Amino acid sequence: MPIIHLTKYFMVPCCVPAEKNFKKNRFFFILSLNLGFLMLLSIQFSFQNAYWGFWAHKRINRLAVMRLPVEMQFFYRQNIDYLTENATNPDKRRYSVVGEAERHFIDLDMYGDSALHILPRYWPDAVKKLGEDSLRKHGIVPWHVQTAAFQLTNAFKEKDAARILRISADLGHYIADAHVPLHTTRNYNGQLTNQEGIHGFWESRLPELFADKYDLWIGAAEYKDPIAEQIWNTVAASHLASDSVLLFEKELSKDFKPDKKYSYELRNNVLTRTYSREFSEKYHQLLHNQVEHRMRLSIKMVGDIWYTCWVNAGQPDLKELSGFTFNGADKKIDGAEEAGWFKRLFMVRPEAED
Numbered sequence: 001m002p003i004i005h006l007t008k009y010f011m012v013p014c015c016v017p018a019e020k021n022f023k024k025n026r027f028f029f030i031l032s033l034n035l036g037f038l039m040l041l042s043i044q045f046s047f048q049n050a051y052w053g054f055w056a057h058k059r060i061n062r063l064a065v066m067r068l069p070v071e072m073q074f075f076y077r078q079n080i081d082y083l084t085e086n087a088t089n090p091d092k093r094r095y096s097v098v099g100e101a102e103r104h105f106i107d108l109d110m111y112g113d114s115a116l117h118i119l120p121r122y123w124p125d126a127v128k129k130l131g132e133d134s135l136r137k138h139g140i141v142p143w144h145v146q147t148a149a150f151q152l153t154n155a156f157k158e159k160d161a162a163r164i165l166r167i168s169a170d171l172g173h174y175i176a177d178a179h180v181p182l183h184t185t186r187n188y189n190g191q192l193t194n195q196e197g198i199h200g201f202w203e204s205r206l207p208e209l210f211a212d213k214y215d216l217w218i219g220a221a222e223y224k225d226p227i228a229e230q231i232w233n234t235v236a237a238s239h240l241a242s243d244s245v246l247l248f249e250k251e252l253s254k255d256f257k258p259d260k261k262y263s264y265e266l267r268n269n270v271l272t273r274t275y276s277r278e279f280s281e282k283y284h285q286l287l288h289n290q291v292e293h294r295m296r297l298s299i300k301m302v303g304d305i306w307y308t309c310w311v312n313a314g315q316p317d318l319k320e321l322s323g324f325t326f327n328g329a330d331k332k333i334d335g336a337e338e339a340g341w342f343k344r345l346f347m348v349r350p351e352a353e354d
């Protein structure tokens with residue numbers, strides 16, 4: 001192998017006999033290749049584990065557009081591809097923007113059994129009571145959804161097309177994350193109960209396998225105010241569901257040997273360990289449409305909150321924004337987000353630390 005010949009010439013320390021060194025270096029070279037391969041596997045696995053799958057986020061934003069009244073459809077339909085494609089921007093930003101990571105979750109169990117009574121509904125009250133650093137450490141999704149909704153309402157008032165679209169895409173993402181049970185517990189990836197990987201299993205693997213049978217068509221958007229109440233009810237329901245997400249996986253695992261529980265699939269030319277189809281099917285049945293139900297509720301709430309913000313802004317005429325296209329400067333901002341996300345990959349954990 002030419003690569004091994006290269007090690008012979010470039011990796012021989014001067015104080016060891018050449019032949020012995022060649023064997024030794026070949027061993028380390030092969031070892032490092034294997035380690036590199038394992039790293040690629042684990043990176044691929046951890047990426048999968050990080051969020052509602054990209055597919056689900058895009059689907060949620062896209063279907064939410066269909067629920068809007070005609071006055072809004074006009075503008076949102078014109079830009080449905082933007083809202084779909086950019087539904088995953090906040091996840092990409094988690095590694096490039098300080099303060100982004102904590103917007104996707106809240107570890108309710110960090111606040112004890114009466115978390116929902118302890119935590120103030122509005123951000124200024126929460127900061128006053130618990131301090132900003134502490135809040136950010138354990139996640140701020142219910143407060144950040146309110147902030148983003150406030151920003152969207154202002155963007156509507158100003159008829160700022162680029163901001164309306166950018167904030168709508170982001171808001172759809174945060175609302176969808178709040179519907180994921182494991183986004184409301186510090187045991188977000190089963191790491192405290194020896195169930196690592198369950199995060200991606202629930203929100204990526206299950207939709208990937210079964211979503212084509214989900215019924216995701218929902219009626220017209222409804223006005224829902226106060227938004228604070230909607231989002232706090234959502235995280236409360238998500239947290240209630242997190243027990244069964246963890247418990248059923250634990251129980252089912254007792255009936256499966258590891259080689260039956262997991263399988264390997266080629267994704268983007270990388271061999272990736274994932275949950276086997278058989279194990280996934282059994283788990284999906286045990287959960288009784290839970291993933292479909294949470295996804296339906298996500299679509300419903302995204303449409304409802306976009307609509308509510310538009311009503312609260314005084315129902316501006318969006319026809320005036322027809323023909324809007326993103327200009328060079330707008331695209332540059334999006335491009336910077338895309339490029340920057342990798343920089344902090346090894347500095348930011350997907351969710352909060354203890």
Ligand SMILES: [Zn+2]
Nearest residue numbers: 051091104177
């Ligand atoms: Zn997210």
